[in-house]
Amino acid sequence: MKTEIAVLQPEAVWRHFSVICNIPRPSGHLDKIIRHIVDFGHSLGLETICDEVGNVLIRKPATPGMENRKPVVIQGHMDMVPQKNADTVHDFEIDPIEAYIDGDWVTAKGTTLGSDNGIGISSILAILESKTLKHGPLEALFTYDEETGMYGALGLKPDLLQAEILLNTDSEQEGELYMSCAGGIDLAASFQYKDEYYTPNEEIALKITVSGLKGGHSGVDIHLGRANANKLLFRFLKFAVSEYEARLAWVNGGNLRNAIPREAEAIITIPVEYKTDFLEEVADFEALYVHEYGLIENDLKLTAEEVGLPRTLIPEPIQDDLINAVVGCRNGVARMIPGVPGIVETSSNLAIVRSSEGLVEVHILIRSSSESMKQALTSSLESIFLLAGAKVKTSGDYPGWEPNLNSPVLKVAKETHLKVLEAEPEVKIMHAGLECGIIGATYPNLDMISFGPTIRFPHSPDEKVEIASVERFWRFLTNLIENIPVR
Structure with a gap:
């Protein structure tokens, strides 16, 4: 299983996702994934913070010549929804997710896959380790227990983040940029x-x-x-x-x-x-x-x-x-x-x-x-x-996330999407809850958008992620980071 999905492109993203599939991370049981991410940040020599709630923040300095760009935080949640078919024997606190390729998709054997938000956090890990990506000051925020109550976002302290722009990776349809979401x-x-x-x-x-x-x-x-x-x-x-x-x-x-x-x-x-x-x-x-x-x-x-x-x-x-x-x-x-x-x-x-x-x-x-x-x-x-x-x-x-039609990062994202993927993105409002609303309440000056690859049937054992959309999501994300405007 590990080798099979790890050879997909982009290699860095799928390699990290393959590793994450072997780390149990149902909501409420995140000690192992927190330890993995903290150890990863330390292995790169990057400033790594685990707050009292369980959120992990890793800071990566700007590449030379990009120091004047607006600082960005890329955000995703660490937990996954533990759902399985009635005839599937699986302990989400112990057993790895058995991910496999099924045609144009990656899915799991009888359980949720955890691509929500595992692909997002795998992409963030790949960005942190990249030696070729050009970027301004970066923060990577991995939040605790989004699925059961958004507890990580709710517990975020107002003095932790230094960023001016937040890129949330928890949307589930490529080609769509979200600027608002529901509260709950x-x-x-x-x-x-x-x-x-x-x-x-x-x-x-x-x-x-x-x-x-x-x-x-x-x-x-x-x-x-x-x-x-x-x-x-x-x-x-x-x-x-x-x-x-x-x-x-x-x-x-x-x-x-x-x-x-x-x-x-x-x-x-x-x-x-x-x-x-x-x-x-x-x-x-x-x-x-x-x-x-x-x-x-x-x-x-x-x-x-x-x-x-x-x-x-x-x-x-x-x-x-x-x-x-x-x-x-x-x-x-x-x-x-x-x-x-x-x-x-x-x-x-x-x-x-x-x-x-x-x-x-x-x-x-x-x-x-x-x-x-x-x-x-x-x-x-x-x-x-x-x-x-x-x-x-x-x-x-x-709270919900109020739309900002004049968002500077939304403007750059639309331009980048059209240039890189040769398609106009749809700007949308999401009915599902995103952590953006909660984070935005604590950091009211953050300019935020949300996007992600195509994921079908999240929160169910039929969950699957489209392989080709992950590659396009990665190209869009990395090009957007390279095109963040100056302060």
Whole structure:
């Protein structure tokens, strides 16, 4: 695996990415990648700082004759989203990513690839070691835990960076330059209860599973109308409770706040006399879901499997309140940006629903490029769960990135893109959250843009990066650095 992708061009970028694939770096477990980057900076004799949050900053002096250029910070995040297929055995804290070439793409065996943002940080490492690239004063910023809450960017101190321009490498479509992004906020609702012990009376237990969905990035892919496993599961559970006296014992759907849930499952009990009819209903609902989503989801499955009877059930009032709240919870695109065709303004992702002893937790990520609409949708979702009797709290509120149509670096980037790649770039607004908004709040005078290679299906095991786009991304990035204007 290592040799195969390491021979791709540009060699320096793929060599570093090959090494990174062998370093476990799921969000929250970044000690090894931090150590690798710090050791790399020291090996080059460059000033290397690891701050108290876990961000790493490496400074590279200007090449001779370029000292008067505006100082630049190139930025990417170190963590990756740990998603795998249900039949894949993989421990993201220990096992390497098995990356391989699949035609025109690089992908991974049954897991997320980590090209988000691994290609970006590999490019930054390649720039730091380059002896031929001409550049002004450079800083390389590797941020901590972007995927779970942008904690590195949020913890960035206002006296760390010296740069005037920030180049973010976390976009996922080549040929696009981003000048703005959405902000976000996390909403958590919890139902607390005492487990209800019961004596089975001619009942059976069934595990109901929704699987085979595409999932994806809850910002980048939210407009595609992909099915949310939690919504499909609870839609069926409401029917099962109403028509078949089902009782809910356990539920687990989704596992990441910023990934559209691909799988969800629940254990229920029903009277044994209903078994045959109930299984027919499962098949009918699967056919209904395939009819509704067949043009989007090509492997959707709804299944029921008989399992051992549970010791406890979720109390019926809590069960009913939970099901009604999840069914009523708004999910997906809430509003497009008025006057800007095709760009999502506000959305929500019903990311996680899971039960444990005496507790059910629901996690939703709300995004918007409008602060007022973000708060309005948050209030609406909060109201649904409060009416259902849940405790609700919000956290991780981060700002969006306001567009600057007069950005000097945007002007240079457009000119460089046209000259180097012979194509006009599209200047766009991203619905997904980027660290630019948070960093810009701490460093309000930074001139910022974001760009990257073409990555498909980020945050899912189908993630892949287009090989040819990495080469073009590299040429554009290095030429842009060489053409940064003077102070």
